[in-house]
Amino acid sequence: MNPLxxxxxxxxxxxxxxxxxxxxxxxxxVQPIMYLVLFAxxxxxxxxxxxxxxxxxxxxxxxxxLLVQLGLFGASGVGFGLISELRMGVIERFRVxxxxxxxLLLGRALRDVVIVTAQSLLLVICAIPFGLTINAxxxxxxxxxxxxxxxxxxxxxxxxxxxxxSEDAFAPIVFGATLPLLLLSGVLLPLQLAPGWLxxxxxxxxxxxxxxxxxxxxxxxxTDIAVVQGFAVMLGLGIVAVVLAARAFGxxxx
Amino acid sequence: xxxxxxxxxxxxxxxxxxxxxxxxRLRRTFTTRGGGTVEAVRxxxxxxxxxxxxxxxxPNGAGKTTTLRMLATLLTPTSGEAVVxxxxxxxxxxxxxxxxxxxxxxxxxxxxxxxxxxxxxxGRLHGMSKSQAEVRAAELLETLEIQSCADRKTQTYSGGQxxxxxxxxxxxxxxxxxxxDEPTTGLDPQARAHLWTEVRKLRDSGTTVFLTTHYLEEADxxxxxxxxxDHGSIVxxxxxxxxxxxxxxxxxxxxxxxxxxxxxxQLQALPFVREASAENGLIRLYVDRGETAxxxxxxxLDAANxxxxxxxxxxxxxxxxxxxxxxxxxxDDNPN
Numbered sequence: 001m002n003p004l005x006x007x008x009x010x011x012x013x014x015x016x017x018x019x020x021x022x023x024x025x026x027x028x029x030v031q032p033i034m035y036l037v038l039f040a041x042x043x044x045x046x047x048x049x050x051x052x053x054x055x056x057x058x059x060x061x062x063x064x065x066l067l068v069q070l071g072l073f074g075a076s077g078v079g080f081g082l083i084s085e086l087r088m089g090v091i092e093r094f095r096v097x098x099x100x101x102x103x104l105l106l107g108r109a110l111r112d113v114v115i116v117t118a119q120s121l122l123l124v125i126c127a128i129p130f131g132l133t134i135n136a137x138x139x140x141x142x143x144x145x146x147x148x149x150x151x152x153x154x155x156x157x158x159x160x161x162x163x164x165x166s167e168d169a170f171a172p173i174v175f176g177a178t179l180p181l182l183l184l185s186g187v188l189l190p191l192q193l194a195p196g197w198l199x200x201x202x203x204x205x206x207x208x209x210x211x212x213x214x215x216x217x218x219x220x221x222x223t224d225i226a227v228v229q230g231f232a233v234m235l236g237l238g239i240v241a242v243v244l245a246a247r248a249f250g251x252x253x254x
Numbered sequence: 255x256x257x258x259x260x261x262x263x264x265x266x267x268x269x270x271x272x273x274x275x276x277x278x279r280l281r282r283t284f285t286t287r288g289g290g291t292v293e294a295v296r297x298x299x300x301x302x303x304x305x306x307x308x309x310x311x312x313p314n315g316a317g318k319t320t321t322l323r324m325l326a327t328l329l330t331p332t333s334g335e336a337v338v339x340x341x342x343x344x345x346x347x348x349x350x351x352x353x354x355x356x357x358x359x360x361x362x363x364x365x366x367x368x369x370x371x372x373x374x375x376x377g378r379l380h381g382m383s384k385s386q387a388e389v390r391a392a393e394l395l396e397t398l399e400i401q402s403c404a405d406r407k408t409q410t411y412s413g414g415q416x417x418x419x420x421x422x423x424x425x426x427x428x429x430x431x432x433x434x435d436e437p438t439t440g441l442d443p444q445a446r447a448h449l450w451t452e453v454r455k456l457r458d459s460g461t462t463v464f465l466t467t468h469y470l471e472e473a474d475x476x477x478x479x480x481x482x483x484d485h486g487s488i489v490x491x492x493x494x495x496x497x498x499x500x501x502x503x504x505x506x507x508x509x510x511x512x513x514x515x516x517x518x519x520q521l522q523a524l525p526f527v528r529e530a531s532a533e534n535g536l537i538r539l540y541v542d543r544g545e546t547a548x549x550x551x552x553x554x555l556d557a558a559n560x561x562x563x564x565x566x567x568x569x570x571x572x573x574x575x576x577x578x579x580x581x582x583x584x585x586d587d588n589p590n
Contacts, residue, residue, distance in 0.1 A: 009378050017366060085364060093362030093423065096326050097379040098352045 003100040008097075010107020018115060028074045029119045030068050036127055039188075040066075052192040056219040059132040064142060064214035065187035067120050068207060073151035074116040076107075076178050079161030079170055086165055091249075101250045105242070107156045115195045116150035117143055134218070141217040141227065148234040149210055155241035162248040183210045209233045258309040263296055273337070274431050275302035275325060280334035281542035282320050295321045296486040297334065302464055302479075304430075307457050309477030309494075311572065313584055317486040318466040319359065319435060325464070326356045326433050331372040339431045352380070352394045355432040356374035359439070362420055369400060369419045372408065387426070398452060410450040414445030421452065425461075432456065434465040438472060450476050457564055470572040470584060482576055489579045498570045501578040503528055504544030505568045506551065509536050511561040520558055544569070 020026060040062050047058040054061050085091050094104055114194065128134065148254055164170050184198075185191075185207035191199055202208050213230020221227070278318040282295040295317040302308040312318045323329040325338050327347045336343040339353035354476045363372045370391055377387025398418040403411055408419060417437065424432055437453070438446045453476060456463055467473055473480050474494045490497055510517055518537055522530040526547050529540040541547035544567040555562060576584045 006379075009375075013375060021366070087360070088364055089358045089360035090364050091364040092328060092358050092360075093356070093376075094379065095328060096351055096354065096356035097376070098348055098381065099379045 003103050003106075006100045006103035007110065010103050011110045012107075014108045014111040015114065021211045025115060025119070027116070028070070029100060029122055031073070032070045032123050033105045034127060035066055035069075036063075036123065036130065040127075040130065041188075045170055046189075046195060050193060052190075054190050054192060054215065055244060056215070057131065057133070059127055059130055060218050061190060061215060062177045063124065063127045063132050064125075064218045065185070065211050067142060067146050068125065068149060068185065068211050068214055069187050071116050071146040072153050072178055072182060073120060074208065075112050075150040075153035076157050076174050078112050079157035079174065080167060082108075082158055082161045083165060083167055083170060086162070095208075102246045104249045105155065105246045109151055109158070109242070109245070111152045112154040115232055117147050120146045132218075135220050137222055138217040138220055141222060145210060145214055145217070145230060145234060148231075148238050149207075152234060152238040152241040155238070155245035158244045159241070159248045170213060181207050187211060206233045206237055213244065267505045272304055273301060274304045274306075275300060275308075275336065275338050275464065277301075277325070278334055279335040280321065280324060281332045282317075282329060295324070296485055298483070298486075298488055300326070300481060300488065300491070302462060304462050305460055306456065306478040307453060307463045307465065307476055309473040309480040310464065310483065311470070311473050311480055311584070312466075312483040313574075314468065316483045321483065322433055322435055322466055324465070326354060327351055328356075335395060336529045339429075340350055352427075353429055353430035353431065355427070357420050357424040357432070357434045357437065359435040361416060362423060363408045363416070366407055368405050369408055369411070369415075369422075370395065370404040372419065372423055376423045376426040382427070390426055390428075392423075394425060397455075398422045412445075413441055414448060414537055417441060417445070417451065419447060421449075422586065425456075429461070431462045431464065434463065436466055436468070438467070438469065446472075461590055468584070470576075474572055480572070482572075482579070484576075484580050490575065494572060497575045498572065499542055501570070501575045503540045503542050504547070506539045506541060506544060506547065506565070507536055507568065508539075508565045511563050515557070517560055520560075521551075521554070524554055526553065 040059060043058040043062055047053050047061065082091070091104070124132070124134065124139060160173055162168055164173070182188075184202045184205040186194070186202065191202050191208065194202065209226070209230045211230075212226040212232065213224075213228075213234075216222075216224040216226040216230075255289070276459040277298055277300045279297040279299065280295060281297050283291045283293045285291055290557075298321055300321075310318050310322065325336060325343065327343070327350050331344070337348045341349035341353065343350055344458065363369070366377075373391035373394060374384070377390055378384065380388065395404045398421065400415055400418050400422070403415055408416060411419065419431075421434070421437070433537050434453070438449050441449065450472070453463055453465070455563070457478075462523070465477070468491070477494060479491070479493050482489045490501075492500070518532045521527065521537060521539060524539075526541050527539045528542065531538045539547075539551070548567065573584050576582070
């Protein structure tokens with residue numbers, strides 16, 4: 001079978017499911033909006049007074065991190081839907097058809113990427129009245145980065161879901177992994193404010209490089225080494241995650 | 255694309271036209287958490303002929319579903335070989351998937367989709383165009399009598415409606431061989447009877463049906479041939495009638511008017527009586543075929559001037575077959 005046609009077919013099924021029940025999509029954007037409205041204003045004074053706070057102003061530092069958080073949180077829970085489909089025998093049914101194996105993953109992960117990217121764009125637009133300054137190239141670059149984070153996270157989420165096959169085992173893994181990853185990436189407050197040991201630990205967190213890259217992009221430093229690093233790390237991990245997930249789909253047994 | 259939906263032309267590719275499934279020493283082991291291995295299926299040899307309803311029977315955990323999942327390409331055999339729908343299971347998995355329909359134990363339709371939506375999507379998975387899939391979906395909705403709920407979410411379906419939808423999904427691409435894993439489990443008697451009718455219609459239209467069940471009555475009433483699996487091995491294989499005849503024969507139980515001292519000896523000596531026993535004035539004769547033994551028995555009784563008081567003929571059940579072969583009753587393992 002033609003993998004492109006198959007991926008489009010699977011994508012269409014899942015994007016329609018999401019659009020038929022858009023509550024979850026808005027649910028996913030509520031939390032970042034709350035951070036924007038109820039937390040970001042606290043940073044304005046900190047940004048101008050704290051030594052070491054990166055340049056660019058509170059919003060241009062905070063919003064890129066918030067986008068990374070949206071990408072990670074938004075895509076990490078997609079395994080829940082897969083587990084319920086495993087239980088209903090839907091995935092098993094798909095596997096006894098000639099559809100290309102990788103399309104089973106790519107079609108649905110593409111849906112997740114589209115949703116996360118659309119939410120990110122919405123968040124950026126909402127942040128402009130608060131004082132976010134934007135440049136077209138930087139936003140485009142940041143959105144591609146968020147799409148990559150979404151692809152990687154969704155793929156990992158599916159891999160874990162296929163391995164554990166139950167919500168009870170899946171939930172603690174996902175919640176246990178995402179929070180430390182976020183805190184150690186400097187999303188809420190920049191790691192420039194962190195003590196030395198925390199910065200050392202954070203250096204091992206791939207998401208930190210994504211946050212640095214997104215901040216550089218938003219501040220018009222499109223050719224900054226941080227951008228190159230961030231993309232390299234996310235692209236590498238994204239490929240690994242997709243391969244893992246595609247293999248898991250190939251041998252998934254409900 | 256047409257190869258995916260037209261089974262007829264595949265027939266030429268089949269190495270042996272008469273056989274839908276042939277397995278040789280099919281084996282599957284699982285590794286347990288402790289590191290040990292469990293042999294779920296230990297060298298199964300099966301032959302399913304084209305156009306028959308083949309029943310795969312056995313207690314829970316006997317290896318029924320593991321075997322079926324291997325034949326449907328969902329599990330890789332540890333060793334052995336098989337030809338399924340004319341394609342080699344180990345090297346032509348894609349071709350097998352194109353030619354078979356598979357209806358799992360849990361169904362396979364999503365509760366948030368409509369029946370029609372699932373049918374059309376299934377057709378598309380098999381390479382049909384949207385319009386081809388829509389035409390075929392409408393056809394199956396009508397055949398299986400689920401038009402009334404076609405455009406509702408499957409969440410709202412009754413057990414019988416859902417099962418018929420599951421089967422319709424498995425038939426979308428007109429497969430020549432359909433696997434049904436426990437198709438009637440959990441259905442009420444009426445829905446079960448309805449489903450049996452559908453399965454027979456399938457067979458009559460030339461489709462081979464391979465089903466698993468732990469309802470012995472179902473296997474008896476529905477299947478042309480059955481195989482019984484126990485502890486991962488095939489215990490016996492054949493038509494339900496032949497199996498029952500082979501292990502037990504029909505039982506004729508009769509009582510006579512008045513006292514006849516040597517009546518039992520006379521009846522026991524009849525050439526068509528395999529075994530006989532007597533207790534509490536009831537004589538039980540085991541014969542190969544009840545329907546042919548009866549007239550002969552009548553004549554023998556007449557000739558000996560014996561008069562019958564009561565008479566019953568009992569067919570042995572498949573459970574008797576299982577009992578005879580394994581020393582256990584199938585029902586003990588299956589409270590449901």
